[in-house]
Amino acid sequence: MKGESIEKLSDYGVLGFIKINLRGVAQVMFQPSAWTGLLFLVGIFWGAYATDDAPIAWGALLGLVISTITAFILNLSTDDASQGLWGFNGVLVGCAFPAFFDSSIAMWLSLVLCAAFTTWLRVGLNRIMQSWRVNSFTFPFVLATWIGLLSAHAMQSLRPIHHSQIITHHSHHIQAGMDNFWELVQAWLNGISQVFLIESWVTGAFFLVGLAVCSRWAALWAAIGSALSMCIAALMNVPTSHIAEGLYSFSAVLTAIALATVFYQPSWRSAAWSILGIVVTVFVQAAMNAWMLPYSIATLTAPFCVTTWLFLLPNIKLNR
Amino acid sequence: MKGESIEKLSDYGVLGFIKINLRGVAQVMFQPSAWTGLLFLVGIFWGAYATDDAPIAWGALLGLVISTITAFILNLSTDDASQGLWGFNGVLVGCAFPAFFDSSIAMWLSLVLCAAFTTWLRVGLNRIMQSWRVNSFTFPFVLATWIGLLSAHAMQSLRPIHHSQIITHHSHHIQAGMDNFWELVQAWLNGISQVFLIESWVTGAFFLVGLAVCSRWAALWAAIGSALSMCIAALMNVPTSHIAEGLYSFSAVLTAIALATVFYQPSWRSAAWSILGIVVTVFVQAAMNAWMLPYSIATLTAPFCVTTWLFLLPNIKLNR
Amino acid sequence: MKGESIEKLSDYGVLGFIKINLRGVAQVMFQPSAWTGLLFLVGIFWGAYATDDAPIAWGALLGLVISTITAFILNLSTDDASQGLWGFNGVLVGCAFPAFFDSSIAMWLSLVLCAAFTTWLRVGLNRIMQSWRVNSFTFPFVLATWIGLLSAHAMQSLRPIHHSQIITHHSHHIQAGMDNFWELVQAWLNGISQVFLIESWVTGAFFLVGLAVCSRWAALWAAIGSALSMCIAALMNVPTSHIAEGLYSFSAVLTAIALATVFYQPSWRSAAWSILGIVVTVFVQAAMNAWMLPYSIATLTAPFCVTTWLFLLPNIKLNR
Numbered sequence: 001m002k003g004e005s006i007e008k009l010s011d012y013g014v015l016g017f018i019k020i021n022l023r024g025v026a027q028v029m030f031q032p033s034a035w036t037g038l039l040f041l042v043g044i045f046w047g048a049y050a051t052d053d054a055p056i057a058w059g060a061l062l063g064l065v066i067s068t069i070t071a072f073i074l075n076l077s078t079d080d081a082s083q084g085l086w087g088f089n090g091v092l093v094g095c096a097f098p099a100f101f102d103s104s105i106a107m108w109l110s111l112v113l114c115a116a117f118t119t120w121l122r123v124g125l126n127r128i129m130q131s132w133r134v135n136s137f138t139f140p141f142v143l144a145t146w147i148g149l150l151s152a153h154a155m156q157s158l159r160p161i162h163h164s165q166i167i168t169h170h171s172h173h174i175q176a177g178m179d180n181f182w183e184l185v186q187a188w189l190n191g192i193s194q195v196f197l198i199e200s201w202v203t204g205a206f207f208l209v210g211l212a213v214c215s216r217w218a219a220l221w222a223a224i225g226s227a228l229s230m231c232i233a234a235l236m237n238v239p240t241s242h243i244a245e246g247l248y249s250f251s252a253v254l255t256a257i258a259l260a261t262v263f264y265q266p267s268w269r270s271a272a273w274s275i276l277g278i279v280v281t282v283f284v285q286a287a288m289n290a291w292m293l294p295y296s297i298a299t300l301t302a303p304f305c306v307t308t309w310l311f312l313l314p315n316i317k318l319n320r
Numbered sequence: 321m322k323g324e325s326i327e328k329l330s331d332y333g334v335l336g337f338i339k340i341n342l343r344g345v346a347q348v349m350f351q352p353s354a355w356t357g358l359l360f361l362v363g364i365f366w367g368a369y370a371t372d373d374a375p376i377a378w379g380a381l382l383g384l385v386i387s388t389i390t391a392f393i394l395n396l397s398t399d400d401a402s403q404g405l406w407g408f409n410g411v412l413v414g415c416a417f418p419a420f421f422d423s424s425i426a427m428w429l430s431l432v433l434c435a436a437f438t439t440w441l442r443v444g445l446n447r448i449m450q451s452w453r454v455n456s457f458t459f460p461f462v463l464a465t466w467i468g469l470l471s472a473h474a475m476q477s478l479r480p481i482h483h484s485q486i487i488t489h490h491s492h493h494i495q496a497g498m499d500n501f502w503e504l505v506q507a508w509l510n511g512i513s514q515v516f517l518i519e520s521w522v523t524g525a526f527f528l529v530g531l532a533v534c535s536r537w538a539a540l541w542a543a544i545g546s547a548l549s550m551c552i553a554a555l556m557n558v559p560t561s562h563i564a565e566g567l568y569s570f571s572a573v574l575t576a577i578a579l580a581t582v583f584y585q586p587s588w589r590s591a592a593w594s595i596l597g598i599v600v601t602v603f604v605q606a607a608m609n610a611w612m613l614p615y616s617i618a619t620l621t622a623p624f625c626v627t628t629w630l631f632l633l634p635n636i637k638l639n640r
Numbered sequence: 641m642k643g644e645s646i647e648k649l650s651d652y653g654v655l656g657f658i659k660i661n662l663r664g665v666a667q668v669m670f671q672p673s674a675w676t677g678l679l680f681l682v683g684i685f686w687g688a689y690a691t692d693d694a695p696i697a698w699g700a701l702l703g704l705v706i707s708t709i710t711a712f713i714l715n716l717s718t719d720d721a722s723q724g725l726w727g728f729n730g731v732l733v734g735c736a737f738p739a740f741f742d743s744s745i746a747m748w749l750s751l752v753l754c755a756a757f758t759t760w761l762r763v764g765l766n767r768i769m770q771s772w773r774v775n776s777f778t779f780p781f782v783l784a785t786w787i788g789l790l791s792a793h794a795m796q797s798l799r800p801i802h803h804s805q806i807i808t809h810h811s812h813h814i815q816a817g818m819d820n821f822w823e824l825v826q827a828w829l830n831g832i833s834q835v836f837l838i839e840s841w842v843t844g845a846f847f848l849v850g851l852a853v854c855s856r857w858a859a860l861w862a863a864i865g866s867a868l869s870m871c872i873a874a875l876m877n878v879p880t881s882h883i884a885e886g887l888y889s890f891s892a893v894l895t896a897i898a899l900a901t902v903f904y905q906p907s908w909r910s911a912a913w914s915i916l917g918i919v920v921t922v923f924v925q926a927a928m929n930a931w932m933l934p935y936s937i938a939t940l941t942a943p944f945c946v947t948t949w950l951f952l953l954p955n956i957k958l959n960r
Contacts, residue, residue: 316440556746634767
């Protein structure tokens with residue numbers, strides 16, 4: 001088996017392997033395009049270095065490659081491999097571990113274990129969910145990372161960067177505000193960059209361009225998702241700094257892309273449905289923040305997963 | 321599609337629409353009867369005004385209509401509509417929001433969103449559960465309202481009536497006791513009225529009469545469920561005031577009706593099975609109270625849903 | 641029906657009934673052997689009396705018989721009965737209640753209810769899980785006991801032995817250490833004895849011998865599971881006393897037996913897969929400890945169930 005797997009892997013060649021890994025980065029936002037993935041990766045590196053969190057970028061790269069290779073070792077679907085579907089959970093695990101934990105051997109080994117784990121988690125969760133015709137989305141990343149974050153309460157080898165408030169790990173940067181138009185724009189782009197746990201408006205801009213390269217609809221809806229979720233969060237009076245850091249938008253961005261461009265064809269009806277999805281995502285985000293608070297761990301992209309499941313499960317026919 | 325939906329809705333006429341909404345109220349306790357719904361609604365209005373919580377009654381009405389109309393807009397099953405199955409989650413959401421939150425524009429908008437949400441939540445959850453031959457019961461209401469209650473921790477536009485103890489929101493009335501026979505009877509009827517989050521023995525009496533109009537078995541088992549759950553709760557030494565307020569009985573009432581009269585035919589065997597169900601519901605109620613305590617939110621009717629699922633899933637054949 | 645059930649039960653005769661109950665004890669570690677069960681039971685009695693927790697032994701016996709008889713009363717599969725599959729959840733409930741609660745009438749009645757409950761819980765959970773080709777394992781025990789432990793927060797008739805720290809109920813014995821080789825061996829055997837919530841190296845030795853009587857592979861992997869999980873837990877710096885008490889090993893022992901000997905044939909590949917499973921179980925154990933902490937209840941064998949599900953669900957083909 002192992003021999004066969006390596007054979008399949010070598011069929012791709014070096015360039016092919018790089019390509020499916022780049023697609024893996026792009027698939028976090030549902031785009032099967034290596035160019036999109038490249039722009040995303042540039043954005044990640046920019047953001048990681050700009051916020052003095054370089055390990056996030058290298059972790060992203062490591063997690064990506066590990067989870068992709070794991071699929072070959074376990075002899076899993078090469079169709080999914082070509083589409084980059086084995087990489088997107090791993091790259092997120094790779095961003096999350098250095099974002100929440102200090103660099104240490106135990107942290108990097110846990111990152112590798114966790115990234116590999118997402119690969120067979122995805123197979124298992126999809127097997128359960130396919131009978132309901134939904135997908136596990138980024139939930140393998142969420143589940144594996146939650147296990148990692150929670151276990152740090154008992155495992156002292158995993159040292160949280162901010163022990164008391166993992167949930168707002170981003171706030172160790174300069175306190176974000178929203179007092180003028182430019183700060184609003186930054187908050188709006190932060191909401192997009194936070195999909196990869198990075199708070200940087202430049203990264204957000206890279207992500208928007210990366211999306212546009214593959215699908216203008218996706219770029220448009222990412223933009224709408226971030227803007228609209230900011231409005232709802234502001235109307236409902238959540239802490240302003242959380243909005244400014246993009247913490248109420250990143251899940252809504254993913255819900256928007258998923259509902260408006262992936263699972264429904266763009267139309268006025270699907271637009272209304274997606275806007276409803278964005279609004280609900282903000283409530284689910286607030287609710288999950290409260291739920292996680294006693295454990296001081298982050299919701300990650302769980303609000304996106306949960307909301308999108310709840311909007312896809314009823315199998316509502318919007319277009320005739 | 322929208323045109324078609326409105327056509328279907330207008331087929332019912334004004335009286336027909338009122339009828340399916342009244343059935344929606346009655347379906348909270350599994351009765352497909354408009355008369356039962358009318359008596360329930362009278363009980364709700366009486367109880368809401370008697371406890372100075374008028375918004376509960378108007379919220380119930382609003383939630384009911386919103387969730388029913390949502391089903392037509394989404395072009396969902398009109399068979400279910402005729403049976404009142406689109407209204408029972410909405411009416412409960414409508415009771416819950418004003419019971420837990422101060423009246424405000426944000427609260428009423430959230431109520432409308434949440435009531436509409438239960439409609440497609442029910443479709444989605446039923447799709448998952450039908451392969452196990454169980455129903456989502458009132459869980460769409462529970463899930464949507466939990467999201468609302470939890471999100472209030474972050475969203476300051478939603479102001480809890482009693483910030484520190486949402487779980488015992490009812491105790492702002494005169495402290496209930498159980499020192500004489502009359503107070504015991506009140507507690508017993510409170511257990512029935514609390515199904516709609518109201519603490520009023522008059523309301524409980526209206527509910528019993530409403531049940532009897534449609535099914536005497538249902539009325540009998542509601543009565544047994546409330547009485548027996550009080551006994552078990554007292555034997556296990558839970559706080560007396562919680563028993564007096566009916567907080568250990570409302571889920572048991574629903575379990576009793578469901579197991580003894582809806583999913584099994586009345587018989588000695590199903591009676592024994594239902595009594596076991598009532599006992600387990602009290603333990604699940606106590607367990608979920610503890611589980612929710614760090615978040616100070618209510619269990620709502622989740623103990624009923626969970627227990628009834630666990631008693632229906634094994635598909636035990638009681639009658640030959 | 642009842643008549644028929646008792647007929648079926650009497651078909652077994654006294655010796656036959658004892659046999660299927662002993663198999664029930666053995667099935668906690670997947671062995672369908674009455675001899676293994678007998679050795680386990682001797683180990684339980686030794687350990688319970690050695691740690692001054694005699695009620696644990698008698699509770700185990702009571703829970704075992706109750707859950708087995710319940711299956712006959714409900715007229716459930718006699719094939720499962722012959723294999724001892726109705727007893728293993730009940731025997732664990734019977735160990736857990738006296739381990740966590742003071743002896744009282746309410747405690748013993750709750751134990752009986754809870755043990756009986758596991759029988760139809762198992763049918764229900766297996767019905768859900770069979771479509772994913774996994775089994776509920778010891779989760780009926782876990783779920784029923786969690787309900788019991790949580791409900792004690794509200795039900796004062798259930799008195800926790802150590803109110804403030806149910807999670808480490810074992811530490812009322814002499815503080816365990818790991819300062820020399822002999823203490824390491826004790827910790828290693830404790831990890832096996834804790835499967836039945838007992839901290840006693842003699843009990844652990846009885847369990848190992850009991851396993852070897854039925855399957856040497858199972859004994860070997862129980863030994864590996866306990867040793868390896870200790871190493872991982874030590875590497876990740878969890879509290880030493882928890883390792884010494886076996887609290888990081890008991891779930892890993894079960895994962896090891898399940899993956900390496902029950903669901904996969906012994907081979908180098910399945911060995912690697914099982915070792916991965918053991919490592920992940922330690923992380924899940926740490927994570928669930930943190931998750932349960934606000935409620936001060938034990939994870940029981942949930943980390944084993946969760947990890948083994950996540951390793952079986954993907955249905956990875958290891959042997960060709």
